[in-house]
Amino acid sequence: MTDQRHCYAGVDWASESHHVFLTDGDGRKIGERVFRHGGEGLAEMAAWLMATSGAIEGDEIQVAIEVPHGPVVETLMERGFKVHAINPKQMDRFRDRFTLAGAKDDSRDAEVMASALRTDPRCFRLLAVADPVVIELREWSRIAEDLSAERNRLTNRMREQLWRYFPALLELENDLGAEWLLDLWETVPTPDKVARIREATIAKLLKRHRIRRFDAARVLDILRQPPLKVAAGTTESASAHVTTLIARIRLVNRQLKQAHHRLDGLTASLVAAAETEPGQKKQHDVEILASLPGVGRIVLATLLAEAFDALQRRDYAALRSLTGVAPVTKRSGKSCIVVRRQACHDRLANAMYHWARVAVQRDLRSRLKYAALRSRGHSHGRALRSVADRLLAVACAMLKTGTTFDPSLAAQKSAC
Template sequence: MHTHYAWFLGIDGGYEAHQICLMDATGLIVMERQVAHDAAAVQTAITALLERTGAAPAQIAVAIETPRGALVATLLERGFAVFALNPKQLDRFRDRHTVAGAKDDRRDALVLADSRRTDPRAFRRVQLDDAVVMQLRELAHAEDDLKRDLGRLTNRLRDQIYRIAPAVLPLCPAADEPWFWTLLEQAATPAAQRALTRTDVLTLLKRHHIRRLTAADVLAATQAPAFYLAPGVAEATREAVELLMPQIRVVAAQLKRCEARQEDLLTVLRERPASEAEPGEHRDVEILESLPGVGRMVTVTMLVDATQPLATRDYDSVRAHVGVAPITKASGKRRVVSMRYACHPRLREAAYHWGRVSLQHDAASAAYYRRLRARGHTHGRALRSVVDRLLRILVVMLRHRTLYDPIRFVIPVAVPA
């Protein structure tokens, strides 16, 4: 059921200024103006809107592309009904007003207001998230940034080692492990590596709890014959490594801190008293974590990137956001079912790891996966189906406020005759 609004405000957000378009229920444009991205200017514009319409904020439907930010928070705080639209859908609505492909800020603001007036079902209501969830979202995005930064730095480190001592790279091909960083801090050049003793290596491996390699393995790599190096190459590479290592250590420490902080906030959600929580908020975390294959990364990603679908217990929306719902294209006798690409990339990645780990810890998921593979499904498609099944179970659990019970999904064992 949709609420009927008397006024519709389209906002094309910008970095320095926002373009707004106000129209009434008949589609008549009554105001167009540009508003600077400034708190005072926004408040002035809101006052002008209320005076022009004579309506309460709740009677004005605001349409916007980006569902978060200072402007959106201000509008929600003032009581406006804010709705978001996918940019691809906005592009389709824009074709209604021009077939020539014209695009500008004024036109986009108009299209947003008019499409919210004529096609309310295409929009989703924007609500302020819980404060803890908002903190988790920023930390999750910061974790992604830190992982990318660490990857860039370790790639540069690997390139430097490849120049002078490629024989040690098989010990840590990606050059992304702390024990390997310590080894390079102690001995970055072939000459320094050849000077390492068995005691040095044993101490290093023991300090970092490395069991997959022995001292003999490390010494065999460090004592291997080296390439001839032009004068100055080893010294230049050593200095480059010495410049990279502090950066790598700092980013790695920040990444650990970010992960630990996420764990702290998840604990807050788990232990929050019911009187302080949003309806079912902390219980949602417990329910999600009870599923097989769900760890910190999957829990945080689902909470921060599928907030609204989980809150509304909307299974179809959740599976579409995650990317496990297939796309069907049918015309006449032709019917093609393909993988969905229009989804949230972070949710897709989390779903992949969720499905992969669930196969290792849940007999029902593993049996379902084997049946799908036997029917000819690829590994990726089978994993998506496994996650789709788990999402269906999750939504039912959320609706009934129950935890996952593996006993209900025990695979019967055939008894030999």
């Protein structure tokens, strides 16, 4: 049964305009309008919903939308509307109720969402106003990821140029964005410069950057290998290209360092808030998650930023689906196939991969589970997803009890 006191609205959002369809509790159409995107248009949308529905309070109107974030959602939530999100794939299935031919337009989509929210509210997810710190943490986490990807692109291009004329430099460091290697290249950008450089100059550079894994003599031995014979102009053009790349790599290094510093500050602020507001569970969650093996700065920030709601509910099933570690079973008659879940959050799936990968190196029980799965013929990725699944279960149990990870207890259980 539907609640006769509520009205239901479907919002088909777009970049320039938003189509809104409004129905009453019985599914009868009340109104339909298109609003331009912008402060004035969104304010007009909220006012129109209140006036057309005759609602006194915003929470009397249930709004359905596909995107769970953005200015449309924030405007409606700020004015008290109950906003519900639905997966676009589910939305596509609900559309079949209205058309079997596969027709699609903005008006129909808005009507489909309003109708589905009225009849199948369990398929929607009620959105809540996010903590401002979490919003900022999410943005800085994504900034750090973008900067890391940009850094990889630039260092790969630098590797290609060095391979053309100075491959000896590639033997010194796998990370071509390391500051000491950038300084070294600027000191000896070509094999000809290496032949004339003094050992004391290299020693001073290594000491400044605290490089102790090899000395200046070893560096010069590597760099003074017989150089490549290249065409005239190749060395000059390639070194000019590297000069432009280094300037950008240094900028990205500074920005990435700033992003990491900001992530540390935001996660620390969540922990500090527990002293003033101990009733807020999310503050203590940071310490609990950070205590787990394999959880570092990036994984912790990604979990808090992208799975905040599920972590607050301690919803293990939702976390498994969001992170992609829950397998998908396809059963029909005598056929039963289990495949990897593709409908997941890409950033969370990537974070879980690295969490499990590091946990296998640091945690005995994770390492034993991984080895057992590999011995049974499972692939590396499949084994890591199972390790990540166990880690999520452990994390949810710890969050429910409010306890941090105890490695000694885990070792005792492994010995039993």
